[in-house]
Amino acid sequence: MTFQDTVLGEVLQIFKREGIEANSEKELVRKLQISPSTYREMFSDKTDLVKKVLLYDLEEQKREHAELLATAQNPVEEIMLLLKDGLETLKNINPLFYVDMQRHYPEVWQIASEHFSTYSYHELSNVINRGIIQNFFRKDVNLQLVTKIILEQLFILLNPKVFSPERYNIGEVFRSMFLYYLRGICTERGGKLAEDFFSKHNL
Incomplete structure (x- = not known):
């Protein structure tokens, strides 16, 4: 891991904990305990910082998902x-991490959106397709449509105009959207596995 990766990881944690706009660049430099010149060598401005933090986060998610899927039966x-x-x-x-990104860094949010529409789409589509072939998901499932619906639900979830974080518990909205929908596309065999998973993990 490079020094910049370490910095990006620390900034990512700050952003996810406090939101992107909670700290100015000067405050971030202080919290990171690096010099302003070192900061400027790595990031041209805050937009550049947010972009690099997002790209770092997306690569970490890819790695984590690969490790996660390797454990599935x-x-x-x-x-x-x-x-x-x-x-x-x-x-x-x-x-505020997502709200700030959409409101103040639309070009960075566009990168996140494209990630969902490409990498996440293919990852999800491949899993569902394997499930259809192995009779865990219904044969009449429209693969492209179901994958698209699940991803669009994600965009709705992250839209503060639809689900204001001040009014809604995002975790509960996520559960209501995705977990119940999944049961609907399962075969009896797949549904039993899903129910067992719900019970085991208290979902």
Whole structure:
């Protein structure tokens, strides 16, 4: 891990804990305990910082998902682990992280959106397809449509105009959207595995 990766990891934790706009660049430099010149060597401005932090976060998510999926026994467990990981992640992130990114850094939010539409789409589509082939998910599932619906639900979840973080518990919204929907696309065999997973993990 490079020094810049270490800095990006620390900033990511600050952003997820306090929101992006809670600290100025000067305050971030102080919290990171680095010199202003070192900061400027790595980041041209705050937008550049937010962009690099997001890219770092997306790569970490890819690595974590690969490790997570390697532990699954079947496609139902794969998708459940992904959803559970997403739920736990949202519970531990200040909603201002996403709100600030959308409001103040639209070009960075566009990168996040494209990630969901490409990498996340293919990852999710592959899991569902394997589940259909192995009779865990219903044969009449429209793969492209179901994948699209799940991703669009994610965008709705992250839209503060739809689910204001001041009014709604984002973790509960996530659960209501995704976990119940998943049961609807499962076969009887897959549904039993999903129910067992719900019970085991208290979802």
